[in-house]
Amino acid sequence: MTIEPIDARDLIGHPGISRLAHVGGTLEGLGTEVATLKVDEPVQGDLLLESVVEGILVTGHLDGTFALRCARCLKDFEQPVRVEVHELFSTEPEPDDEDVYPLDVEGWLDPEQMVRDALGLELPFSPLHSPDCQGLCSVCGGDRNLGECPGDHPDVDPRWAGLELVLQELEDRI
Numbered sequence: 001m002t003i004e005p006i007d008a009r010d011l012i013g014h015p016g017i018s019r020l021a022h023v024g025g026t027l028e029g030l031g032t033e034v035a036t037l038k039v040d041e042p043v044q045g046d047l048l049l050e051s052v053v054e055g056i057l058v059t060g061h062l063d064g065t066f067a068l069r070c071a072r073c074l075k076d077f078e079q080p081v082r083v084e085v086h087e088l089f090s091t092e093p094e095p096d097d098e099d100v101y102p103l104d105v106e107g108w109l110d111p112e113q114m115v116r117d118a119l120g121l122e123l124p125f126s127p128l129h130s131p132d133c134q135g136l137c138s139v140c141g142g143d144r145n146l147g148e149c150p151g152d153h154p155d156v157d158p159r160w161a162g163l164e165l166v167l168q169e170l171e172d173r174i
C-alpha cells in the first residue's frame with residue numbers, strides 16, 4: 001500500500017469551495033541510517049482542500065511514526081511525529097517553482113510527494129532516546145543508562161582503550 005490519491009474533481013474550477021479530506025497510507029524508503037519512517041504503521045492526516053484560482057490549497061497535519069536509533073546508546077526506539085502542511089497543488093505549476101506540487105488536470109491529487117517531503121524534513125539527524133541519555137562508555141562499551149559501566153576507569157584516551165585492555169590482559173597473565 002502507498003499513499004492513496006485524493007479525488008478532488010469536484011473542487012477543480014470552483015474557487016472558493018472547500019472541504020475536508022482524509023489522507024492515509026504507507027511510504028517505503030523514507031529515512032536515513034538512524035531514522036526511518038515506519039513502513040508498517042500508516043501515515044494519517046486530515047486535510048482541508050480549498051479550491052483556488054491556481055489549483056488546490058492543502059492545509060492540515062500528518063501523523064506518522066519514526067523508527068529511530070539513539071545516537072548515544074544505539075538503542076532502537078519509536079517516536080510519533082506530527083507535521084503541519086500548507087501546500088499548493090496546481091494544474092499548471094511553473095517549471096522552476098519547487099514550492100508547488102503538480103495536480104492532475106481532472107482533479108486527482110497525489111499527496112505522496114508532499115507527505116514524503118514534509119515527513120522527510122522532520123527526520124532527526126541525531127536522535128536521542130531520552131534528552132539525558134548517558135550513552136555508552138567509550139572505554140568498556142557498557143550502557144551507562146543501565147549502569148553497565150563501573151565508571152571508575154582510569155582516564156584513557158578512547159583511541160587507546162582497546163590497547164589498554166590487551167595490556168591489562170597481558171599483565172594479568174604475568
Ligand SMILES: [Zn+2]
Nearest residue numbers: 070073129133
Ligand atoms: Zn540513548
Ligand SMILES: [Zn+2]
Nearest residue numbers: 137139140149
Ligand atoms: Zn566504562
